[in-house]
Structure formats: C-alpha cells, structure tokens
Amino acid sequence: xxxxxxxxxxxxxxxxxxxxxxxxxxxxxxxxxxxxxxxxxxxxxxxxxxxxxxxxxxxxxxxxxxxxxxxxxxxxxxxxxxxxxxxxxxxxxxxxxxxxxxxxxxxxxxxxxxxxxxxxxxxxxxxxxxxxxxxxxxxxxxxxxxxxxxxxxxxxxxxxxxxxx
Numbered sequence: 754x755x756x757x758x759x760x761x762x763x764x765x766x767x768x769x770x771x772x773x774x775x776x777x778x779x780x781x782x783x784x785x786x787x788x789x790x791x792x793x794x795x796x797x798x799x800x801x802x803x804x805x806x807x808x809x810x811x812x813x814x815x816x817x818x819x820x821x822x823x824x825x826x827x828x829x830x831x832x833x834x835x836x837x838x839x840x841x842x843x844x845x846x847x848x849x850x851x852x853x854x855x856x857x858x859x860x861x862x863x864x865x866x867x868x869x870x871x872x873x874x875x876x877x878x879x880x881x882x883x884x885x886x887x888x889x890x891x892x893x894x895x896x897x898x899x900x901x902x903x904x905x906x907x908x909x910x911x912x913x914x915x916x917x918x
Contacts, residue, residue, distance in 0.1 A: 765809075765816055772806035773852035777885065779803050780832055807831060810850045817848050817856045827913055834907060847904050853881050859900050866895040879903055886910075 768776060771792070778788050785803075789796040811830035818825050818837060823846045828835040833850035845861040857878055866872045875896035883890035883899075888906050890899060908914075 765812055767813065767855065768806040768809045768852075769802075770852075772802045772809070775799055775802045776806035776810070776833070777852055780885075781887065813850060813856050814848045817858055821846075821858055823848065823858070827911075829911060832907075832911060834911070836908070836913060847900075849882060851882060851885055853885070854878055857882075859904070861901065861904075862897060864895075864897040866897055872896060875900075 785796050785799045789799045807830040814835045822841045823837040823839045825835050825837040835848040837846050839846045842860050847859040849857045879899045
C-alpha cells in the first residue's frame with residue numbers, strides 16, 4: 754500500500770499450473786493429504802502452494818477491480834470470486850479467477866444476447882465457471898440469464914446474503 758492506503762500492484766503473477774491445480778482441488782474440497790499423494794509432494798508443500806495461489810489470486814482480482822473501477826464489497830481468494838459495484842457501468846459486478854480462463858469481470862446487466870457479437874465468448878466463460886464450480890448450467894439459457902443464475906448459486910454457497918452483510 755502507498756501512503757494514501759491505496760493498494761499498489763508492483764508485481765502481478767498468475768498462480769503456476771501446479772498452484773492452480775492445488776487451489777482448484779482444495780476449492781472442490783479435496784483433502785491436502787489426497788492432493789499431496791496424487792502429486793507426490795508433501796502435505797506442507799500443498800498448504801504452502803495453496804497460500805501462494807490465494808495471495809496471487811487476491812492481487813489479480815484487486816487489480817481487475819482497480820482498473821475497472823469496481824468497488825469490492827466481498828472477496829474470497831479461497832474461492833476465486835469477488836463481488837462489487839461498478840459505478841461507471843452502474844452494475845453489480847463479479848470478478849472471478851479460473852485456472853482455465855484467468856480473471857474475468859462479469860457485469861450484471863440486461864442484454865439482448867442474440868444480437869451480441871460476443872455471445873459465444875460469454876457462454877463459453879460462464880459454462881467453464883459452472884463446470885469448475887460443479888453447477889449444472891442449462892445449455893440454452895442466454896448469457897445474461899445464465900450469469901445471474903450461476904452467481905446466485907455461488908452467492909448462496911458462500912452464504913453471501915445481501916441483507917445480512
């Protein structure tokens with residue numbers, strides 16, 4: 754942080770492939786001992802790499818929020834998700850980390866997906882997130898609806914209730 758309390762991003766690094774694998778398996782509730790056995794490493798190594806991955810993910814999501822003018826309300830590096838508000842777009846915003854797609858900003862909005870030239874990109878990103886979160890994603894749902902559906906389920910899993918927080 755600088756003298757004004759602002760977060761500085763002097764080094765931004767994505768988690769390594771191994772850190773991402775460990776992080777994703779821990780998010781999916783695999784035990785450190787199982788991961789260590791599968792990767793042929795020690796359990797303390799798994800724990801250390803999990804912490805490193807979470808620190809990197811937190812910095813990446815904070816940076817994405819900063820450059821996109823999103824005020825973060827909640828952030829979980831353990832799960833790779835942040836929720837906030839973008840005053841520029843006047844939109845609730847989710848910032849996610851995925852080993853497959855990296856950092857993604859999702860602005861909650863009403864759209865006409867059928868006329869949008871990036872509809873396929875949105876669908877692919879949301880279906881990837883749904884797969885990683887082990888959430889069934891209806892294949893024919895438009896991205897704006899799928900995003901709302903997906904993030905509502907994630908919010909419930911994390912117990913991020915709007916009224917209580």
